[in-house]
Amino acid sequence: MSILVDKNTRVVVQGLTGEAGTVHGNGMLDYATQVVAGVTPGKGGTTWESKKGVKVPVFNTVDEAVRKTDANASIIFVPGAAAADGVMEAASAGLPLVVCITEGISIMDEVRLRAFLRSTKTRMIGPNCPGLITPGQAKLGIMPGYIHKPGDIGVVSRSGTLTYEVVWQLSALGLGQSTAVGIGGDPVQGTDFIDVLDLFNKDAATRAIVMVGEIGGTMEEEAADFIKRNVKKPVVAFIGGQTAPPGKRMGHAGAIIQGGKGTAAAKYEALRAAGVACVQSPADIGKTMKAVL
């Protein structure tokens, strides 16, 4: 078992014929993910072919792609100016899961998107995220698949490459992953830590959870409160940005200490109080999980 995606996930790739869509369409197919359709407005009726010769039909709209291919999830590789529209299109087509990889969507568009999604049953992962992967089953994202191993550790993170680092550490110690989810580094996200922690908590195949947070906002503090009340499985946490200066945006639009709020120290304190095994050094995340188990 796993959360959100598995071998039955049928993916439509919005922006499949573009540069990023093509690179990662290949990457997902190489990981044996069921990529069943592509959507590029104006290229409907054509066929996209992977490097290994897999043919994928391209449609003009997500709606048509879903009707003709029974897709049940979408992944979005369209540029910032059009990505919010793409998510809304996928949600309107009734897809329960939309993964938005795109970085650089304007914050006001993200706010509008959040309001729009409230009236739908769609879960959005992202934006500005690496996506998610259930090792050995399905990859809806841009992560290097080979570093993952099937197993029972759930991983949830605001980061991209730092998530790869964590997964790499876990795999090297023989700790496979049930699902690894990158929720993204933007200030307004479709899915937060609590959503994913709740799913992992209820997932019979997940034994323990690694949570990778960073400075900015209060999502980690809220997660700590949730863990304290609900999560019975061991949780190991790392917070990036312990040395970050206040008032500076550290790459991610959401990673900023403002008005003394959102510091790593405050997040660690809340997590520690919730009984979470906190890791100070990013090199010790895997080791700590091993010790906890």
Added chain:
Amino acid sequence: MNLHEYQGKEVFRKHGLPVSAGFVAETPEQAAEAFTKLGVPVAVVKSQIHAGGRGKGTVYEKDLKTVRLQGGVKVVKSAAEARDIASKILGYPLVTKQSGPQGRVVRRVYVEAGCDIDRELYLGIVLDRKAGKPVVMASREGGMEIEEVAARNPGAILKEHFDVGLGLQGFQARKLAFGLGLSGETFKQFAKMLAQLCRLYVERDCSLVEVNPLVVTKQGNVVALDAKMTVDERAIELKKQPELEAMRDVSEEDPVEHEATSYGLNYVSMEGNIGCMVNGAGLAMATMDIIKQAGGAPANFLDVGGGANKDQVKKAFKLLLANPDVKALFINIFGGILRCDVLAQGIVDAVKEVDVKIPVVVRLEGTNVEQGREILKASGLKIIPAADMADGAKKAIEAAGLKR
């Protein structure tokens, strides 16, 4: 991206918000002319820098030791006085609570008509990340920093969230106006300006708008005495706000950070001795953390991004080497989209072009890692390979000669 007060007020005016008349001046002479043009008995000369606390700040000589003027905002009663104050401010650093110890050199002053203040209020709009909506904040404690009020007396801050599609509703504006103790004509003016401010926030892609203070004059009128606007960088990048983009004042930005941005790199200057280059913001922050834990001090945050090309890697490398405080470099790459071979070629090219006098430690992992390591090895360059993050941080600090 931050706007100056005078720019913010220009935008305010376009949105029908009440602001006093004023002119921007770059020389003492222009300040005197501005006073004359205003034709008022009292005006205020206000330093224009991207840092708060200007009124309580201090203008120093260029040595940052001798005081030229207490206060970066001054009331003047004649053209001659406006000229005199402007001459004390223009071209000199103003140090405030928010400016850092170096202060900011004042390049412009804003000469604004004075008004008879009865009450000072606070009004701000920010994004509430948890709610995923903007929130209006108002308090009776105008002129105070909102963080200070929040810490001391959180109940004094009134809050109303609004939907960006629907805008702030009438009942919400009334709630805030009653909460601030307004009545009569003032109440009406406030409700109207609040709706306009919310519209401005959405239409101009702001991440923050702050009017501190918002004053009620002795005549009962509502006037925005300050205007602080922060615009979402991504809206600027997407060319959604060309008018505001034209207002960008690069002299207020860190020159290295600005240069990095022009190459598509995310860079933040810090005071430290180990330069770092990393792909991905989360890993970059974690790399800074591990350098600190190993006994060094990170000199910067640098995220070369997921899709960096060889040229960007080269430029990033040069930026790091241009910092004289840097004693060693730690390059920490986990290849995903950015393949290790591309990164390695970028480093090799850069090292060939630039005269590298400091040790370079490289940790590579991820996509095409073997090819990447091979390229570095075959180059014959003196690069110290690291097995993992912890090893890399340790080696960088040792190589820099900083081992405790």
